[in-house]
Amino acid sequence: MDINTKAIKKNAFRVTKHRSKTALRVRVPGGKLPVKYFAILAKIAEEYGNGKVHVTTRQGFEIPDLDFNKMDEINKLIQPIIEGLNINQDEIGKGYSAAGTRNVTSCVGNEVCPFANYNTAKFAKRIEQAIFPNDYHVKVALTGCPNDCIKARMHDFGILGMTEPQYDKYRCVGCQACVNNCKKRATGALRFENFKVIRDHEKCIGCGECVGKCPTGAWTRSKEKYYKLAIMGRTGKKNPRLAEDFIKWVDEDSIVKIIVNTYDYIYEYIDKDAPGGKEHIGYIVDRTGYQEFKKWALKDVNLKEKAELAKNINWSGIKYK
Template sequence: MIRDYDMKDYKRNAFRQSKHRGEIASRVRVPGGRIDAESLMRVVEIAEKYGDGTVNLTNRQGFEIPHIRIEDRDKVNEELQLIIENTGVNQGEPGEGYPASGTRNVVACPGQDLCPFGCYDTKELAQKIDKMIFPNNHHVKIACTGCSNDCAHVRLNDFGIIGQTEPQYDPNRCIGCEQCVKYCSKRSVGALSVVNGKIVRDTNKCIGCGVCVNYCPTRAWTRSKEHYFRLELMGRTGKKNPRLGEDFLKWADEESICKIIKNTYDYLDAYLDMAAVESKEHIGYIIDRTGVEEYLKYAMKDVELGPKCEMAGRIYWGGKRYDQTNELRKSMFRFSDREE
């Protein structure tokens, strides 16, 4: 049998090229990391029927079914149809699998569905964003986390969405037990203090984690009706310049966040270096090249931030610069002196 396969086409179809000749791996997209049991069973069936009976859990909350024979792609795609429909992922032609793979699975922590600290429904937002941006081949990473604990590690993504609640205080229900003060200090940033038996919140320091609300025994502290978000920009891992995302917005609304993400794809269309390897570049590196101001011209188009929203004046990213030095012995604190 002649083995002539367009691997680029396979990749776009969400199949990983394996190091084992003749094999591919099917990458199952699970927006927000929540999958129904029926789809999960189908993952198992595909692994048993076309793979070797194993399934990898991916770092971005998807599945990867390894050791599939390259010529079984069409059959696997047919089997994937049920999962694609159940997870509500946008598709081109039914039965032909996933239409793109560049934009990564949107990750979400458990969020308000389960977690006492979750400030919004992370899974729902992840699924909404997935619907908005997928299919797309641009390399974009997005993650949603329910509160400032950042269990979803969103600062390692291009867009890190962190839930916030604005604590509402009713002094008439406050008995001055100071549990909010204690827990804000121990579990959060220490934004609360006591003045004359009542609580004063440092509105600049407060990160909107909701710890005060959780520990208040009287409902003197409650959550704001509005769900707010902190947006972290352009974090990444990688070889050259891994770095945490930087604060861009706080107390932002969901609509603005979605618009900014959608607008970013226009920026990518305009500035992506087609000469880059496999025409793929992390957005962060493109912004490093064009400057943030240029990026924001695109990203903030038609975005109307709410009255509470604060935007960073300037953004400077840090992180490691392995393209400049990988020297450990000459770093400031020379533990290695002891050996010399």
């Protein structure tokens, strides 16, 4: 059987170690899949595969041991999941239209977690809509708070939820639970002075620990959502590193625009001779410099007054000899 491996990969099928077999990667933006779709995964795995499904690190599913000549049938079977998750598609019934831009992942978010500052899955789906399908190798992850359960700092774009805690001095009884908790768990941004709590905005990382610790509700989360956008984290064999802060106290609309703008930057500067036509964004930034990336990323972006933009970023990480 003549196999076009490039076309197979673009269609979200994997070239495996077994020459006659492939595997399908199922996207689940935000990591939340209605259980009604489990039956479809089970049907494909049992009737076309080996009866097993792998839960990937990117919160999708991989169904292995599939025959190449069954891909058209499998693409038709997977269509209800693609439509149900509102994933952009070039042609109905033909499966996924790209695989380069990876599934947008998120922690469980504020629907479940008391520490999360926003609905992570909802935001993840918005980003997915804005950037997929695309062949460029881009990884985005969203986490509800600085605990970073999704490991956002290992991604090209890591989005960490922030809140600007609102203090009601009339509800405060001076127990200092928030002050002590901030010292132990966060950055020590709170102090008790003249019978009230003072928050140091420069030290505050917007985690919201004070909100959850206050027994009288003197601290509440701000109505406006804020985020920390960390950029150019990566794993790999050359120079793995954690993402560094690009913008703090940034809004949702700006983040989406910045990520979309980055695709134009990649198109302009990607190494045309890169293996498989793929190059991690971070290596492009290393080559062009942070200032050039910043120019492209911030095109037509109107950052709000509270946003704090990094003037320069110096990444480190592990450098192999």
